[in-house]
Amino acid sequence: MLIKSLVAVFLAAILTENYVLSKFLGICPFLGVSKKLNTAVGMSVAVTFVMVLATAVTFPIYMYLLVPMGLDYLQTVLFILIIAGLVQLVEIILRKYIPSLYNSLGIYLPLITTNCAVLGVTMLVIQKVDSTSAYTYTYGHALVNAFGAGIGFLVAMVMFAGVRGRLESADIPKSLKGLPITLVAAALVSLSFLGFAGFVDKLIPLA
């Protein structure tokens, strides 16, 4: 039952509730860094890493520190500060100890502080915690959801990098060139993801 629900959470985060294409979180990097495949992958890996790390830290802090003390209104301020601090810390650690990884991922890190997908995932997993429901999120669910959200981001970025590669050689009307055609292409990619609606519930019935 637990493993089943974890798989369901993971697949839902990638396909049916894709953070970029159906929740509109992290649109800036999605449109900005998806021109080339290698930058798209680098950015997505960095985002996945920070998402999991941020959720791993914020979830217990919220549950075991803020809620018992009645400070849950501090969520927004605290979470953004934790994310900013974590990103800085990861950057320093990577630069000092794993320079090769820093060279490939480090350049994306400063941008991630203000990536709304990271803040969004840490806040959304907390909304799913409801002790009265049978489908409440545990710490494991939260981490799997964060990882799935990151992989979903990667899938969307890689697919979109491919689409944009084809657009480069296409003959596009002058006024649509640049951002407008990118957005229309994003609409079509997002449309294809609508096909997954209801997919996870049918594949893994939880009830």
Add this chain to the structure above:
Amino acid sequence: MEKRSYIKELTKGIIKENPVLCLVLGTCPTLAVTTSAFNAIGMGVAATAVLICSNAVISLLRKFIPDKVRIPAYITIIAGFVTVVQMLVKAFAPAINNSLGIYLPLIVVNCIILGRAEMFAGKNPVLPSILDGLGMGIGFTAALLCMGIIREFFGSGSLFGMPIMPVQILIFILPPGGFFVFGILIMLANKLNSRAGKKVKTSPCDGCPMSENCAEKSCEKTAKEATVNAD
């Protein structure tokens, strides 16, 4: 500063430097909450309130915040005001709180607000900063409302909740409709801009406040150009 330039600070955000359609900032809320005109206004007003307050405080503190930690300091100030606005909306407009959901606290990472702090409030006195915040906020709200009206009209066949059309094209209020309508609006804005002989923005990174840290070479270049143009 004379009166005329105050008016200029206020009006530039509404059309000439519209944060959404010309600078392409704040795309996430623009796409996410514009499924109805009411939501669009709620989001716009909340973001405008945060923008005015944070611009005012950041401008007051601009001589005390060390340059190296300015981004974290700005984010903390913005997060404080977002929490205040969030609590006010929860108390006085619970319906808007429910329909905006997660996107209300996510105003913290709305790049319009950080962008204005970085580009304007951190360098200018209080009054122009407040006017700049108000103007940009109105521009943001206007663009959201535009999107909201189009998507609600086609998607649910209504306007501000009043049923108008018997036919509904559901796709407009689904995520793909958001991308599509936004693309078409940017196309129109580009067309109007190029007709007026202005430079057309082609990259979403052009107005991004973080673009100087960005990996994309094109971003760095355009960011430098933008600062040169601003000077």
